[in-house]
Amino acid sequence: MLDFLSLSPWLATLLGASLAAMAGAMAHRIAALLALRATRGLPVLQTVVQACVPAMRVLLPLFATQLVWVAAADTLPHLGTVRHLTGLALIAVTAWALIAAIGGVADGLIARYPANVEDNLTARRVATQARVLSRTAMTGVVMAAVSLMLMTFPGARQVGASLLASAGVVGIVAGIAARPVFSNIIAGLQIALAQPIRIDDVLIVQGEWGRVEEITGTYVVLAIWDERRLIIPLQWFIENPFQNWTRTSSQILGTVFLFADYRLPLDPLRAELDRILKTAPEWDRRVSVLQLTDVTERTIQIRVLVSARSSGLAFDLRCRVREALVTFIQREYPDCLPQVRGPQEAARADASLAPLP
Structure with missing residues (x-):
């Protein structure tokens, strides 16, 4: 058996990677059970743990496998490619776990303040802040993950260096192209913090009556009373006046x-x-x-x-x-009832209203 493994250097490495992946899966199972039990009395943390379980189920075995690739001999053929691909997968799954954790925090906070009560002003405020801020944070995580993945390619780094050499024109073009995106992101942060609108607010926008159904990172969905949907960019609410019938109270x-x-x-x-x-x-x-x-x-x-x-x-x-x-x-x-009188009817009406002698 040892002679066979010595004849196939990749076979021993693959066997070690399989054992490491199994150990990572077992560690995940034990850690998940312990984390769920430890956060039983903490609804927000338990929601975060539940949201992260699927991503961690992949992340821990992948991390253990990457440790085996790093410890393997550099003389193995194509080992660099395997390390690179596993590293890319690690970055992607880590971003997945972070996004799940952010979403878990938002869902846990929203669950603490149910909106199915008569005075749900606090619940709508928390839901709006949690949704907008979490989606902004998720966008940042995705952008960071994509940037890290691109930086692992030597060719991408060279392209970045060449772009920096001509950053004058490219920067202006990119700035003009990205202005609507960044304007909506900044508007989303302003709406989350200042809260001129919230989830389930009743608004009058351009003569339309409706409720705020959803606030995304770039637009607001207004559910009109006749079941239509009005899609409005976030920046519009910062630059234009509108009516909010439930700003301080639903009364x-x-x-x-x-x-x-x-x-x-x-x-x-x-x-x-x-x-x-x-x-x-x-x-x-x-x-x-x-x-x-x-x-x-x-x-x-x-x-x-x-x-x-x-x-x-x-x-x-x-x-x-x-x-x-x-x-x-x-x-x-x-x-x-309202009526239009002719001359004779008007004279009779005047006579009936005249004071008695």
Whole structure:
């Protein structure tokens, strides 16, 4: 057996690499079990460990194999190529593990603050920061890994040196080409830190009403109420004004405008509004106001102001109040609906409104 191994120098090295890979796999299994048990009471760290398990399952055996290649004799044919390929794989898998760890931290933080509660402002803030910052960090890891892999090729280093020799023109061209990318990356960091928008915020952008569905490293996905999706570059939110209805709270006021004749009494209308709101599940019992806000030569304008816990509930509440008040006027005061009078009708109306002698 020893004579056979001496006749085939690669066979002994491959046997050692196989044993090293098996040892790395066993070490990974033991380390994973211990890490999961040690982080049982730490949800964020346990999420990180769970996210890193698949990458570490490949990384540890690959690292052990690379140690065997490094310890092998340099006289083995093609050993340099094997070392190079294994090194490239190590860089790629290490980047995979780092990306998994970053994603695990983000997922763990988001899981600590569930968004399925009524007041989810903190949860949306944490989710926005975690998503944007983690994706920015992942982009940096990928760029660093690609740079390290390119630096292992002698030809790539020579190309880099030649590019540096003509860095004037190439730098200007690259800067112009990369400006949108870096602008969005910087805008993403600004949004993550200053947070003008967050996940699940209600925005009005270019006349469109929608919720922030996703914030990536370069754009924001706004889910429009009719199930369309509006894709907006991150830089746009830094350079343009927009409405954020949930910046500090999801509570919001809703308005309903009604037009009626001058003869409509307002007190019965206020009593009807109170009755409607007491049975409306969308009302949060904060604001209930009915006011005469404007008059024209033909009608009066009545504004109803109500409050709700969110913009969606406010819209439903406005519809409920509008329908109920219009029905009430139609049923109780049909002659007070807006109307255009002819000369004879106007004279009769004036006579009915004249004071008694």
